[in-house]
Amino acid sequence: MDANEPGQPPEGVPVGAQGLLSANLAVPNSALAIGAHPDDVEFGCGATLAKWAAAGCIVHHLVLTDGSKGTWNPDADTVALALQRQAEQREAARRLAGAAAGSVVFLAQVDGELDSSLALRGRVAEVIRQLRPQVVLGHDPWKRYRLHPDHRHAGLLACEGIVASRDPHFFKEHGLAPHRPDALLLWEADEVNHLEDVSGFVDTKLRALEAHESQFESTMKAVDHAQVEAFRARIRTRLAGLGEPYGVAAAELFHIITNL
Numbered sequence: 549m550d551a552n553e554p555g556q557p558p559e560g561v562p563v564g565a566q567g568l569l570s571a572n573l574a575v576p577n578s579a580l581a582i583g584a585h586p587d588d589v590e591f592g593c594g595a596t597l598a599k600w601a602a603a604g605c606i607v608h609h610l611v612l613t614d615g616s617k618g619t620w621n622p623d624a625d626t627v628a629l630a631l632q633r634q635a636e637q638r639e640a641a642r643r644l645a646g647a648a649a650g651s652v653v654f655l656a657q658v659d660g661e662l663d664s665s666l667a668l669r670g671r672v673a674e675v676i677r678q679l680r681p682q683v684v685l686g687h688d689p690w691k692r693y694r695l696h697p698d699h700r701h702a703g704l705l706a707c708e709g710i711v712a713s714r715d716p717h718f719f720k721e722h723g724l725a726p727h728r729p730d731a732l733l734l735w736e737a738d739e740v741n742h743l744e745d746v747s748g749f750v751d752t753k754l755r756a757l758e759a760h761e762s763q764f765e766s767t768m769k770a771v772d773h774a775q776v777e778a779f780r781a782r783i784r785t786r787l788a789g790l791g792e793p794y795g796v797a798a799a800e801l802f803h804i805i806t807n808l
């Protein structure tokens with residue numbers, strides 16, 4: 549397993565090429581993926597989580613907002629939509645990880661109005677201390693030209709939540725032992741330095757994405773069978789394209805931080 553420690557050359561992947569620092573982490577015992585909205589985790593790192601879950605990693609989810617603006621219908625019942633999206637997220641987590649599915653936690657902040665306040669940082673740190681994941685995954689808050697504020701704030705909350713979780717004098721009122729994860733993987737990375745070979749796990753990612761039925765129209769542009777097939781083809785092509793420069797059939801790319 550030591551050969552797969554971050555920073556070590558993994559078999560078959562030309563580390564050093566195109567800024568790559570490491571690839572294919574040793575499968576962690578547990579992982580926590582932190583997303584702004586239901587479906588962000590599946591888009592960002594779904595195939596990586598599926599790969600790890602297949603090897604026994606317990607996969608937890610933390611979804612920060614209620615997803616209540618995720619529709620193009622101006623007359624939508626947003627309370628009902630938020631409830632539907634929670635159910636879809638639980639189903640997506642089950643499809644990704646099967647028996648290795650862990651907790652699915654919702655902080656239910658209003659969609660589109662997420663901030664990275666001290667109070668929310670404390671709530672994220674509390675979840676990290678409760679679940680004690682070996683690896684945390686989240687949005688890259690430093691992705692340039694990103695417009696959606698929820699994604700930026702969600703990324704900051706993941707990073708700053710780890711700092712608050714690891715240090716004993718932060719949020720003592722939690723009454724929980726500090727926890728320091730081994731690695732943080734940021735998806736949509738502004739500066740890619742880590743690759744996960746997800747060959748064989750793209751279809752599991754797709755099945756999990758397709759649990760988010762409320763998003764077929766607005767996010768996936770897939771309201772009939774032909775459009776669903778086109779959506780699947782776009783995802784397959786994208787992951788193949790990410791892997792191609794590194795000689796793998798399908799990849800998800802990240803910025804990895806191990807100095808936590």
Ligand SMILES: [Zn+2]
Pocket residue numbers: 584585588699
């Ligand atoms: Zn999102």
